[in-house]
Amino acid sequence: MRVTGGVGSGPAGPWPADGIRVEAALKATLNRAGPVVFLESNLLATGLPPEDGRRALVTMTEAVRSAGAVPAVIGVVRGEPVAGLGEAEIAEIIRSAQKLGPADLGPALAAGLTGGTTAGLTLLLAAHLTPWPVLATGGIGGVGADDPADVSADLWALGRYPGLVVCSGPKLPADARATLEWLETRGIPVVGYRTGRLPRFFVADGPPLRHRVETAEAAVAAWVAHRRFGGAGLLLAVPPPSPAPPEIGGWTAAALEAARRAAKTGSDVTPLFLQNLARLSGGLTVEANIGLLRENAAVAARCAQALSRGQTR
Secondary structure, X not given: XXXXXXXXOOOOOOOOHHHOEEOHHHXXXXXXXXXXXXXXXXXXXXXXXXXXXXXXXXXXXXXXXXXXXXEEEEEEEOOEEEEOOOHHHHHHHHHHOOEEOHHHHHHHHHHOOOEEEOXXXXXXXXXOOOOOOEEEOOOEOOEOOOOOOOEOHHHHHHHHOOEEEEEOXXXXXXXXXXXHHHHHHOOOOEEEEOOOEOOEOOEOOOOEOOEXXXXXXXXXXXXXXXXXXXXXXXXXXXXXXXXXXXXXXXXXHHHHHHHHHHOOOHHXXXXXXXXXXXXXXXXXXXXXXXXXXXXXXXXXXXXXXXXXXXXXX
8 A cells, every 4th residue: 555645735724834844855755755754852951961962863863864764853933834944953952951842832833933843743733744754753752750640732732633753751750551551542552663561651561462574664654554543643662672770760759859949830840850861870871862863863764764655564
């Protein structure tokens, strides 16, 4: 089964495709339904220290290109959504240190703000450029470990916008089991890529999954079938390429406690937590983060290739 669609063929919604500035080569690839992997830019703004964030993004784009797909970094620059960020725009987002989720889009555009897009907002914008977006990220937001009402907008986006989202499960410190139940209850498939468990970001051994695939083609086939009957997003869970350090449990508890004390809002907790975790681990978790970002980008590129070729079996 071949799936096609170029710029402007995304779902109906508040944003027409011409409301997003698209880099010329990326636009040409989208118009011919070529393989594209969308990448979030929040890792530049708040996800990692600035130089590490830039290094992680370069690592991801190189992994996508090596697998034969085109990387498309999405962000908001001076009140304009941009797909295919250039170096100057990347530098602006790093300087902004501003995280933008789906609820921030309208106010940010009206105020002319610059910021890095979360996985949820990246998916929203990508879905207005193509009906078949493939997105790679490190981890998605999840259900709060202490508050089940604290649900990341990334999860809602998966239920609302079409997308094959490749990640290493929910970011620490989210509750992986509660996140999985939230997604499955709302009919959002969570499929393990060569794993029978939902990874917990750095940690491979999470709750068991109902579905597993061994190839990118099989993952795409599952998503195409899901879409055929009215579904939107599918989460493809890729285990981290390296085992987590044995000290990760202690680091996580200490980093989370410090982040909760310092956070002004709920959305501040995860970036502060990751900063604390990097400090406590002496940078080991930063390298682990970059490693899983590289792996997820490569898997996403293989999925984009399979989708572009119509290989869904």
